[in-house]
Amino acid sequence: MDVIIENLPLYWNGFLRTLFLSAVSGVIALLLGTLLAAARVSPVAALRGFSMAYVEIVRNTPLTIAFFFSAIVLPRLGVTFQQFEVAAIIALSTYTAAFVAEAVRSGVNSVPVGQAEAARSIGMQFSQVLSLIILPQAVRTVIPPLINIMIALVKNSSIAGAFFVLELFGYGRQLANAHGDQVMWVLIGVAFFYLLITVPLGLLASTVERKVAIAR
């Protein structure tokens, strides 16, 4: 127990780094994922194909492999990063974007057909239909699954700790090595800080789900 209190500043640093990694990757993933979803329903066949291939490949790739690639293989190929955080953010955001794209797409599919038909019958183009009519309505159904994806992102960011980024898990490993006799408490401390993010987010997801649930 003492080991947690003694190293509280370290835990706090790690906690902030985890939050930072998750927030930055989350924002990039949201943007990239929405674009991918838009491409998936667009009239241009090449865009549809690209989006489909991207989602299909990324969903079947373990995140550890993505991290291994960006943190270990890329530097050997001459692409070096000033900070490994950049490698982590690349891996996390490209990976998460595929899941965001799937969630947004199923949200788009949940909007009643009549909405799109009405929009088109008053003369809107594809881009207008999507950005003014469909996406704003899709957001409501998509928010709970998106929060779940963000929870997964926070948990996934722990893998960065194994690839030279000192976030919560990274500090946890360091502390566990330094305090061999109190490993259990060290790791319980790490778990506590993760739950501090994931549990409130989970509660938020279920509250939002009940609030925005619309009968269709």
Place this chain on the structure above:
Amino acid sequence: MSSVLYDVPGPKARRVSLIGSIVGIVLIGGLLAFAVSTLAQQGIFEAQRWQVFAIPDVWKLIGDGIVATLSAAAVAAVIAFPLGLLLCLLRISEVPAIRIPTRIVLEFLRGMPVVLMMLFVLLVFATSPFVAVVTGLVLYNSAVFAEIIRAGIQSLPKGQREAGLAVGLTSFQSRLIVELPQAIRRMMPSLVAQLVVLLKDTSLGYIVSYEELLRKVQLMADVLGPQYLFPVFFVAAALYITINFSVSRLAIWIERRGSKKAAGGVAKAEPAAVEAAAK
């Protein structure tokens, strides 16, 4: 739905779309060509780098890695499924003293990074990496299986349970004999999709020094020399993706077949895939 979003393209729109497609393909092709030429400058395509694959030991190590990956996944799946079933039954129990603690445990398990659980088991119980990997996977995935099956039971028409109780089954018997078989069948695509997640998560074994595919790649690069890292990594990643891809296809196949056979169809795999992003 997508066809409702825009008019059926006329000749002009088709031409624009075709030009757009060609430009897009050229762009992507250009990016690929750039990547390939950058790699070529690094000497990646020199034949001698790829000659490592002529060494039988390299294939033996890759084979060992795959076996290690698959066996961890198989053992974890076989233990996690019954455990998930049990957790699900406890979670929907009518006794609050059982239901509420189970719910807390499930929330806890689902809110933790899998790799942290693996490290915990490895260091605190001083087990072998294999046991640590399997335990981590079992703890997390049984919680997810429990939630999937619960969603399946809740999606059943109320009449199923009422009919079970009406013919004199106890609450537990009705769950076991009437509801569970239907719920599992309905949720089959989601369950298989979760298996892909489980398979993907075995790669976390790399972090707790379990000798799976990725760790073997690292090992080979250390032994043979860093210049072989890319070829070996490339082959290993391709194998990993191929295996996962086949299992994903299986999920889609079950979904298609199931929606023909099962009464009321099976639930789509997609929502689970989204929730399964919860790794």
